[in-house]
Amino acid sequence: MSIQLKNISKHFGPLPALQNIDFSFPVSKTTVLIGPSGCGKSTLIRIITGLIKFDEGELLINDEILSSSNLYSVRRKLGYVIQDGGLFPHLTAKANVTLLAEYLDWDKIKIENRVEKLCELTKFPKDGLIRFPGELSGGQKQRVSLMRALMLDPEILLLDEPLGALDPLIRYELQTDLKEIFTNLKKTVILVTHDMSEASFFGDIIVLMKTGKIIQTGTVNDFIDSPKEPFVTKFITAQRSFINK
Amino acid sequence: MKKTFSILLILLTFISFYGTAQEKKAPIKVGSKKFTESVILGEIITQLGRLKDPDIIHLREIGGTRVVWNALLKGDIDIYPEYTGTIREEIFASKMLSENAMIDSLKKLHISMSKSLGFNDTYALGMKESLAEKLNIKTISDLRNHPNLKFGFSNEFMDRKDGWPGLQAAYNLPQKNVRGLDHDLAYRGLEDGSIDVVDLYSTDAEIRYYHLKVLKDNLHYFPDYKAVLLYKSSLKNANPLALKSILRLEGSISDSEMINMNAEAKIDKIPEQEIAANFIKQKFSLSTEYKKDTIWSRLFYNTKQHLFMVLISLFAAILLSIPLGITAHRNIKIGKIILSVVGIIQTIPSLALLVFMIPLLGIGSWPAIVALFLYSLLPIVRNTYSGLEDIPLNISESAEAIGLPPFARLRLVELPLASRSILSGIKTSAVINVGTATLGALIGAGGYGQPILTGIRLDDVSLILQGAIPAAVLALLVQWFFDLLELVIVPKGLRLK
Numbered sequence: 001m002s003i004q005l006k007n008i009s010k011h012f013g014p015l016p017a018l019q020n021i022d023f024s025f026p027v028s029k030t031t032v033l034i035g036p037s038g039c040g041k042s043t044l045i046r047i048i049t050g051l052i053k054f055d056e057g058e059l060l061i062n063d064e065i066l067s068s069s070n071l072y073s074v075r076r077k078l079g080y081v082i083q084d085g086g087l088f089p090h091l092t093a094k095a096n097v098t099l100l101a102e103y104l105d106w107d108k109i110k111i112e113n114r115v116e117k118l119c120e121l122t123k124f125p126k127d128g129l130i131r132f133p134g135e136l137s138g139g140q141k142q143r144v145s146l147m148r149a150l151m152l153d154p155e156i157l158l159l160d161e162p163l164g165a166l167d168p169l170i171r172y173e174l175q176t177d178l179k180e181i182f183t184n185l186k187k188t189v190i191l192v193t194h195d196m197s198e199a200s201f202f203g204d205i206i207v208l209m210k211t212g213k214i215i216q217t218g219t220v221n222d223f224i225d226s227p228k229e230p231f232v233t234k235f236i237t238a239q240r241s242f243i244n245k
Numbered sequence: 246m247k248k249t250f251s252i253l254l255i256l257l258t259f260i261s262f263y264g265t266a267q268e269k270k271a272p273i274k275v276g277s278k279k280f281t282e283s284v285i286l287g288e289i290i291t292q293l294g295r296l297k298d299p300d301i302i303h304l305r306e307i308g309g310t311r312v313v314w315n316a317l318l319k320g321d322i323d324i325y326p327e328y329t330g331t332i333r334e335e336i337f338a339s340k341m342l343s344e345n346a347m348i349d350s351l352k353k354l355h356i357s358m359s360k361s362l363g364f365n366d367t368y369a370l371g372m373k374e375s376l377a378e379k380l381n382i383k384t385i386s387d388l389r390n391h392p393n394l395k396f397g398f399s400n401e402f403m404d405r406k407d408g409w410p411g412l413q414a415a416y417n418l419p420q421k422n423v424r425g426l427d428h429d430l431a432y433r434g435l436e437d438g439s440i441d442v443v444d445l446y447s448t449d450a451e452i453r454y455y456h457l458k459v460l461k462d463n464l465h466y467f468p469d470y471k472a473v474l475l476y477k478s479s480l481k482n483a484n485p486l487a488l489k490s491i492l493r494l495e496g497s498i499s500d501s502e503m504i505n506m507n508a509e510a511k512i513d514k515i516p517e518q519e520i521a522a523n524f525i526k527q528k529f530s531l532s533t534e535y536k537k538d539t540i541w542s543r544l545f546y547n548t549k550q551h552l553f554m555v556l557i558s559l560f561a562a563i564l565l566s567i568p569l570g571i572t573a574h575r576n577i578k579i580g581k582i583i584l585s586v587v588g589i590i591q592t593i594p595s596l597a598l599l600v601f602m603i604p605l606l607g608i609g610s611w612p613a614i615v616a617l618f619l620y621s622l623l624p625i626v627r628n629t630y631s632g633l634e635d636i637p638l639n640i641s642e643s644a645e646a647i648g649l650p651p652f653a654r655l656r657l658v659e660l661p662l663a664s665r666s667i668l669s670g671i672k673t674s675a676v677i678n679v680g681t682a683t684l685g686a687l688i689g690a691g692g693y694g695q696p697i698l699t700g701i702r703l704d705d706v707s708l709i710l711q712g713a714i715p716a717a718v719l720a721l722l723v724q725w726f727f728d729l730l731e732l733v734i735v736p737k738g739l740r741l742k
Contacts, residue, residue, distance in 0.1 A: 049646045075648035086643030090661045090736035099657060100647050132738035148647065 001062050001077060001155035001188060002027055003048060008057035010043060010212075017043045018054070019212045030182050030189040032203035034196065036235070039209040041192045045160050048190070049080055076100070079149030081159045085141035087133040087148070093140075094129035097147045118147040121184075123177055139170040146181075157182075159191045163198065175201060196220075196236050208232060272300030273484055276313050276322035279306040279687070280428060281510045281517075281702055282366065282448060282503065286326035288521035290474065290491050292533035298487035306698055307608050307689040309401050310335050312600070314475075316689070318354065321607045323477045324491065328366060330470035332358070334407040352478070359474035360495040364448060364503045367470040368402065370412075370460045371445040373435060377458040384463040385416050388442065392419040397440035399428035407468065408444070415466045429702050446470075448500060450508035472498070497528055511703055543696065544715060550610065551692035551719065554682045558614045559675050562621030567667065569622070570629020571655065584630065587622040595620065595681050599688050613685035613692075620681055621674035628670025632663030665735045672727035679720045683712060693719070 003025040010018040018040045025031050033041040046052045047059065050071050059066055061074055087096050094115060095102075101111050119126050124143040133141055142162055149157060162178070163171045179202060182189050193199055199206050200220040208215045208223065216228045220236075227233045273294055277287030284305055291303040304322055307313050310331055316322045333342045337350055351358050370385055372394075377383070380391055388394065402408035403425035412418070426434070432451050434440030445452060445459065447470075452459060480488050506524060509515045518535035525533050538546075569587070573580030593601075598619065602612030636659060644658040660667075686694030693712040700708030732740075 046642075051642050051646060072648050072650055075646060078646070080643070080646040082639055082643065084639065086639040088640060088644070088658055088662070088738075090658075090738040092738070100649065103649060103653055103657065132741060134738060134741040152648075 002060070003156065003188070003190075004058075004060040004063075005044075006058040006060070008044075008047065008054050008059060010040075010047065010052070010054045016212050018047075021057070021212075021214060023207065023214060023217070025188060025190060026205060027188050028186045029204040030191060030202050032199040032206045033190065033192045033209060034194060034199045034206055035209035035215075037194065038211075040212040041209050042160055043212075044209075045158050045190060045192055049078060049158060050075060076152050077154045077156065079146075079152075079154040079157045081142070081145045081149045081157070081162045083161045083164045084138070085133070085145035087136075087141055087144060089133050092130050092132055093124075093136065093144045096133070096144055097129075097151055099148070101151055114151060115147070118150055121150070121181060122146050137170075138166050139174055142166070142174060146178075150185075154187070156188045156190070159189070161192055161194070163193075178202070208235065210235075272302055273298050273324065273480070273487055274322045275301065275303045276307050276316055276325035276689075277303065277305050278310065278313050278325070279308055279698065279702070280446075281450070282446065282507055283326055284702075285506050285510060285517050285520055286362075286472065288517045288535075289494065289524060290324060290326065292518070292521050292525055292535055293491045293493060293531075294487045295534060296487075296531065297490045298484055301487065304608070304689050306686070306695075306702070308600075308603075308687055312603055312608060312688060315603055316608045317356065317475060317477065319607045320477065321609065321689075323480055324474055325476075326362070326472055327358075327475045328470035328472055329361070330367060330407065330468045332473075332475070333468065335405055338406065351475070355478045357476055357478045357481070359476070359492055362472040362474070362494050363496050363498040364500045365469055365471050366446045366448045366503065368408070368467045369445045369447050369462065370442055371452065371457040372442045372460065374456045374458045376441060377460075382458075382460065384461040385412070385418075385466070386463050388418055388420070388460070389416065393422070394420055394441040395439065396420050396423040396442045397426055397431040397434045398423065398444045399431060400425045401428075402444040412466055415464055427701065429704060433704070448503040448507055450504060450511040453504070453508060454512050472503075493529060498524075514703065514705060540711065543711065547691065547693050547695055547712070548715060548719075550690065550695075551679070551682055551685075551716070554610055554613050554617060554685050554690055554692055555675070555678045555719075558617035558682075559621055559671070559678055561614075561618050562625055562674060563671055566622050566625035566670075567629050570626045570667070571633065573626065573630045574633040580630065583626065587626050590619050591623045595684055596687070599684055603688060608689040610685070610690045612688055613682065613690035617678050617682055617685070621678055624673040624677070625667070625670040628666045628673075629663065632666025632670075633659055635666065636662050661736050662739070665731065665739060668727060668731055668734055672724065675723045675727065676720050679716060679723055683716055 005021050005023045008018055008021040009016070021044065033044060035041050043052065047054050048061075050066055064070060064074070066074060087093075088099070091099065097115055097118065098111050101114070115129070116126070118124070119129070122143040124140065124147060128136065128140060133144070136144065145162070163174055166174065175198065182202070189202075191202055203219075205217060206220065206223070207217045210231060216223060216232050223232050223236055275287050275291045275294065277283040287303050287305060291301055294301040307316060307322070313322070313325050314336055317325060329344065329347070332347055332351075333339065337347065342350070348358055370388075372382065382388060382391065398409050403423070409423065424440070428444075431440060431443040432455060435443055435455060435457075445457070447459070451457065474491070474494065476488070502524070506520050509520050510517055516537070518537070522533050522535055525531050569583050573583045595616070598616045599613065602616050606612035606615060640662070641654075641659065644654045649657065682690075682692050683694035683697055685692050686698045693716040695712065696708050697712035700706065700710075700712065
């Protein structure tokens, strides 16, 4: 499933959030969107989910334009994970994961099997399924959120700073698990982060953004060896942990 | 949630069934105004009528002249005691009307008027004998020399043309400190000195009880207020025997007899039914039946009426308010209109709203229910709206992003998350409703307001408490009920400590 952005522009009031974004996300690869706060990376991911509308340009998902008639069917092919999970606090972990499947009247056995498989995949303890989000740790919440995103086996995974709110140890652990999942599932993954080491860890391709524009795309080495702007060097050297490694 | 809903529904159907079943028969309906004399007369009429029509009922203390008159016009009542002065000045607003012209005008409205019942209950001004003596006030004209006296007049006297405005002009009275308040409260004001001069009726029991000096109407300002009966002309054909029995009253009550009966009710605290029965026995040597009600039978009856008003109005308000709150949340522009309209409704004084309802819906439970319904809107609409607004963006967006359509989002995510707020809005409405429903008695809806109203009229604290205590207890019960309901309706995940 392909995602193509053609000359996408978006304004919030008079402020430009995205300017002429032109990009095709490579299928079955992990693309990382990175950039300083306010560069438009989250806006971009929210445009792809249809949560916000863009002003100009074209968004093609599987060569289809997103419209009200295909909005829900397209969304169900996208798994979406956000910073603190966005779990529904009134539902148990399991009910969070199965909400949409239940709504779509999936067979009970099919649901059980799928949940079991997802628990294994995301290394989420099965006895945690009956807990409410308020009773889960930050890392567990993200695993549940990932399970919810993967429940319908979507072709694309969108993750908006999924590890942003976690402490370093849990973050490290989850990074490793996520990478493994991405590699095994071979899904098209779009991940937003502001952390360069995370970007280099996950990204087959890194897209560096600034003030609503794409500055450079490529691998970390491309960024180091042939920066297109002084900003690229400035951005990657500002990430101390990455340079020191 | 579904279960509680259906229980409520069954309960309401039952109650409304019960309510309509009561109204199926069409007996003679006697009305009375919100003061003791009118209630006693209403009771006498009822007992005399009952000799020929066992189903006759008395709608006690429905309200002031306008309310009772309109009730007669609309057919909510068939007969009530009125005064010639009131008919002339207030109902037809014409000083020149002769008695025959009055009868003709009434006839056009299909209303008949009896001959005078015998006594004249005209307006008068009164003050404490001691104060009158000290200031040497004997006539209304004498008041001119004491501009600092505090006047406390019944609201009706304050407003009506032949009341204070006319009196002030006729006597050229200079007093500025003039307050409108309930007639019965005015007497209490006299006792504690916060009021010096009150309006009276010339047959008031209080004249003797409070040692009042009735000031002489030296300019003959106040017209005659002879007591008569107004009734639907159709009664002559529909129920001639009962009417004939009732019209025995013509010319049979003297001024002193009326003062006595008023004093028995207000001072000796004898129930009006008993006073009426005694009078009929003495006067006509007839024994009449009346139901002697106990505290418990009254409590049961009042509770039934009160719950009827509260439950129906609240239920209807819930049905409308939650969709309104959702609409307000979904659409900012419409939302602003919705919130300001229900907000404005809330600012209308409850008494005024009740009275506005009378021309539209007459008297009784339904206008009260509509008024209570309107008052219940704001807390529920606002809490539904704010409960939905308070859902964190990441959660509402997650619901959207996983591919739930709007209605499913509302049902599965947003409403459960807002449930606590919505429920507390309903709780607020219900508790306010229980309190406001006591005002329903003012327009003949009964309920816990009835003993309070009668208690104020008779200056009887125990009677007031018979309405006030159950109302307070009901409010507490309602509160507990909703606290329990919260455990059922609000999802467990939201109740984690």
